[in-house]
Amino acid sequence: MCQRSSSSCVEVPKMPSAIKEVTVQLPQSHNRPDQPWHHYLSIDIIWYVLGYTLFHPFVSWVVVLCLRAQYTAYGAPEMRIAVAWSILMSAIGIFGIISEQIAFGSPREVDLAEEVIVITGGVEGLGGLLAETYGMRNANIAVLDTKKVDPDEAEEKGVVYYQCDVADAKQVEAAAAKIVEELGAPTILINNAGIVHKKSILDTSIEEVEQTFRVNTLSHFITLRTFLPHMLRESRGTIVTVSSVLGHLGAANLSAYTASKAALLALHHSLRAELAQIPEATEIKTILVTPGQMSTKMFADVEPPNTFFAPTATPADLGKSIIRLIERGESGEVAIPLYSQYIGFFTMLPTGVQQLVRRWSGLDTAVGKVSSRRKDSGEKK
Structure with a gap:
């Protein structure tokens, strides 16, 4: 089949006479009963969020930097609490890394x-x-x-x-x-x-x-x-x-x-x-x-x-x-x-x-x- 324009002739490939049908069964949400929002809330989700916020060493030190950006004195109670918490989170993180290294050793290369x-x-x-x-x-x-x-x-x-x-x-x-x-x-x-x-x-x-x-x-x-x-x-x-x-x-x-x-x-x-x-x-x-x-x-x-x-x-x-x-x-x-x-x-x-x-x-x-x-x-x- 050839489609002509003012300057060129483009050959259009022939389409197959039969197209393969693929059956797909999508999940039907209407078959699942509606649940209130708190049904999907669990301690795992809360712990996951805390792990990347309050309990994360990097985030803890960011709080310290934010306090210093506001010219908070090192002797201020909020600064002492923030620094102590950051040191504690960092110590726990380092302890976990050392513990896993002792228990499981160095990783191997995987291809x-x-x-x-x-x-x-x-x-x-x-x-x-x-x-x-x-x-x-x-x-x-x-x-x-x-x-x-x-x-x-x-x-x-x-x-x-x-x-x-x-x-x-x-x-x-x-x-x-x-x-x-x-x-x-x-x-x-x-x-x-x-x-x-x-x-x-x-x-x-x-x-x-x-x-x-x-x-x-x-x-x-x-x-x-x-x-x-x-x-x-x-x-x-x-x-x-x-x-x-x-x-x-x-x-x-x-x-x-x-x-x-x-x-x-x-x-x-x-x-x-x-x-x-x-x-x-x-x-x-x-x-x-x-x-x-x-x-x-x-x-x-x-x-x-x-x-x-x-x-x-x-x-x-x-x-x-x-x-x-x-x-x-x-x-x-x-x-x-x-x-x-x-x-x-x-x-x-x-x-x-x-x-x-x-x-x-x-x-x-x-x-x-x-x-x-x-x-x-x-x-x-």
């Missing part, structure tokens, strides 16, 4: 083009978000999951999926061999796979307990034994252990889940201790993730005990923190929401106070009441 990332349980939830994020950045990303993903969808996301039961050592070893052959030696392992049975101890079958521990705990041992040797040979790596704050607390009707997550806390610290004794593991970093309740399918039917003090964590918030530590080449801990970071103080309280806090928070009633099961005592009536 995503040279890293091979393995994520267990990476089809949905937090793992799915991490996989898709790295897939969009053209990283070498492999996902181990029992769920099957359509090849076209996998290619579109830029993720290589391996249908695999991470609780089966032979399946993991077979998948690892394919990963090494197709992508290279794994250097970043994100152990994220997990399941939950929301039942009381009496209602949970032995098969369900075994399944929970195999997926939530045993799989970590299997993947570590499979992928850690590759990291040692490469003399670099990052291992992410996704546990839960409930591993510290326990909760009614979640006994198998909380016990399996508590085991991961001990496993993480044992892993760090063992890596510290291996010369080749100097550049292998470890990250412990202990989130509170997340807005995923696993706990979609569970109401948070208190939306102000215990808001629901989003996979995006957790994923952002995990990715930041991985790409900085740092070890560390990710605990969201805020109370997850200070759960250690709860365990230091007197047992009576702990019990009152549990009752007040609604921790043990969030998953429903324990269903009583009457067992045959064998007595004659």
